[in-house]
Amino acid sequence: IYPKISTNYITHKIYYYPAAFIPQTVRYCIDNFSEKGNTVLDMFAGGGTVGVESFVRGRNFILIDINPLLPELIKLKTWTKEINQLKL
Numbered sequence: 001i002y003p004k005i006s007t008n009y010i011t012h013k014i015y016y017y018p019a020a021f022i023p024q025t026v027r028y029c030i031d032n033f034s035e036k037g038n039t040v041l042d043m044f045a046g047g048g049t050v051g052v053e054s055f056v057r058g059r060n061f062i063l064i065d066i067n068p069l070l071p072e073l074i075k076l077k078t079w080t081k082e083i084n085q086l087k088l
Contacts, residue, residue, distance in 0.1 A: 005022055006024075007020065007023060010023075010052065010056065010077075011076070012049060014073070015047055015048075016047075019046060020046060020047045020049055021050070023049055023053055026049050026050055027053045027056075030050075030057050036057070037058065037059070037060070038059050039061065040059050040060070040061045041061075042061065042063050042064070042065075045063035045064060045065040046067060048070060051063045051074045051077070052074075052077050052078060055078045
């Protein structure tokens with residue numbers, strides 16, 4: 001489906017998670033089984049791959065996991081605001 005499978009693009013490798021999905025597999029499912037504006041539910045969110053790919057593809061997402069870092073991790077992985085740079 002995807003000739004170059006990589007788990008190192010966008011923000012997927014900010015946080016190591018041992019059982020992470022291959023992002024391209026998640027993206028394929030999101031593209032083919034949902035539409036922009038839909039909500040994608042991941043009951044075992046782990047490192048947040050489904051959330052990141054949903055965000056990139058224009059879907060809303062609900063992520064549930066016992067990982068206490070998940071809420072902050074997703075904020076970091078989907079952050080889009082520009083960084084204000086200090087000029088010295």
